[in-house]
Amino acid sequence: MFYFLSLYYDKFMEKTEEACLRQWRQDLLEHISGDVLEIGAGTGANIKFYPEAVTSLFMTEPDKTMRMQLDKNVANSNFDNVTTSGASAEVIDAKSESFDCVISTLVCCSVKNLEHTLAEIFRVLKPGGSLMFLEHVAAEKGTKRRKWQYRINPIWRRMMGNCHLIRETESEILNAGFEIKEIKRESMRKSIPVARPTIRGIAVKPLV
DSSP states (O other): OHHHHHHTHHHHTHHHIIIIIHHHHHHHHTTOOEEEEESSOTTTTTGGGOOTTEEEEEEEOOOHHHHHHHHHHHHTSSOSSEEEEOOOTTSOOSOTTOEEEEEEESOTTTOSOHHHHHHHHHHHEEEEEEEEEEEEOOOOTTSHHHHHHHHHHHHHHHHTTSOOSSOOHHHHHHHTTOEEEEEEEEEOTTSOGGGOEEEEEEEEOOOO
16 A cells, blocks of 8 residues: 555645645755755655755655655756665664754654654754754644544554654654754644644754
């Protein structure tokens, strides 16, 4: 099932991208600079929004079908200094304190171990570096949507490549040692209702 979703992911997400995601991606990325890592880059939806101030870009995507599309989009982009990799987000092939910024958009929901992933991001970021995140998350406690997320989550995970509807990503980011500098909570319009609650913003690795 997920193979076909990987193959047609861009088409599946098209209405949501038009409704909000493209603008959110652009807003999130417009001021970044330096050496950048994007985990779970998918088919490369972010590539067009990276500014010239980004000096090098390292993009990981473990799904082979998505990575084929990612490589095509990278080849058609204006970026010269881009490297793609099939590495997972839980084991990043980079030295500690290598990157000025890490990008995670709609990734934390589906990694096998979110705690390990955030620990790796923390490790490879330079002190003072930023994690820029855009993630769909669990709905507010006590809401009908949250109850439906819990009901649907087991079958959803099997169908959607380990995507979790009920992850508390904000608290996990804080637990990993980051300081959240900026955060917005908004509904991901035109998406499936159980996957609409999102957070996006900036988390910083402390200088000390």
